[in-house]
Amino acid sequence: MQFLAENTADGVTRREFRLEVGGDSVPGCLWHPQGAVGPRPLILLGHGGSQHKKAANITAAAISHAQELGYATLAIDAPGHGDRVSREQAKADQDAAREAGRRAQQGQAPPARPSRIPGAAAKAVAEWRAVLDAAQQLDVVGRHDRVGYWGVSMGTRFGVPFVAQEPRIACAIFGLFGVFPGLEDHRLAAEQIKIPLMFVFQWEDELMSRDQGLALFNAFGSTDKTMHINPGGHVGVPAHERDSWLAFWKRHLGEA
């Protein structure tokens, strides 16, 4: 884990890093309270499709974890995202995502799109495990299982197989995803997950049906799981859910 840059604002330090995983250089960010010393709960944030490790919602969540809970937070660019692609490619992907959403909303196209990166989910899982290993060597994180995973949409697509395989994850927040034809492995991974879960879903999500979302919630093997349904489309999760997420972390990972 090679640290490249560091920046502190509003009591929160953000450290940018690169980690070599399987021949790839994975770019990531670690946030923690300014001057933090010693182990503390860690949240892993899996960004959405066409987004990146410093997208507005990722950065805002990381800052609130540090400021309000004293936690550390990690985010990495998923395969084919952020600093791992050219600006032109990133721009083209964002345009394609918007267009796919628009067409799905008008019923003109099936919502599911194949990933541009073959084997992206398996790659993402391996990268998360390697980044977690490396981060736990740091004094400010520490080796423990007070680790939570958050990721909606593509963050659930990649997060479910990761969390199913990673015993250090104590609790997770997923959402904006469902059971899809051709993603049978994803549903099977969901069944393997037994930790406390929150699942957030948008009732008018243009990319998936209500039944698909409910089916994924039903599939999770956890007995402690809660689903929050709100009106609106895929990118319209209401701001008050951020408070639910903070309360969820505090309930399951405790004080820093």
Added chain:
Amino acid sequence: MQFLAENTADGVTRREFRLEVGGDSVPGCLWHPQGAVGPRPLILLGHGGSQHKKAANITAAAISHAQELGYATLAIDAPGHGDRVSREQAKADQDAAREAGRRAQQGQAPPARPSRIPGAAAKAVAEWRAVLDAAQQLDVVGRHDRVGYWGVSMGTRFGVPFVAQEPRIACAIFGLFGVFPGLEDHRLAAEQIKIPLMFVFQWEDELMSRDQGLALFNAFGSTDKTMHINPGGHVGVPAHERDSWLAFWKRHLGEA
């Protein structure tokens, strides 16, 4: 509103009262922070079937409203409940409710039971309105629309028509109820409600189906509504929802 007894513990004052409404003497309780002066947000708590104004969950909620938010809280015995029936009748009703739940769980009986009191919902609505009128004369409550309604199960059965008719209610928490054959008026009342709502539902509720619960959530006319689904049966709402409820009040009714 005739006050009969007062009790203070842990910084919370509970005042028992009676109010004459339409020839009936309605028993109720008002809770507020010890020594509270001046207007503050008010929560109305509608208890469940076979329960009463001082049932454990009602009392616990009222205490946390006072201690954590500085709010006032009102609860009344619904028609045919609490101090409005003999101990023998109350006991018989509780036994009948348990038996109905048991039989419904085993699929031996339809879950819906007619109320023992004819016109109970209309009566409950009139009583809530009268109690709110009277409470708003008190200095510690005040005349305003920073009023929330909470009620699940029978508290939603009676609360939906009340909230639909009462413009002083700014936000409400319902749950453990659904769309039922023969209760068409209830669904129509739900459609009239436009205020921010939270709706809590148990995914293995032995008294109603998932589809019935989702249908009631869908029926509410509010654009700001959120549904929390948790595993388990009718009386198994997890403790963490109490924190969601406090956050909901704070978000919509503000500081005391």
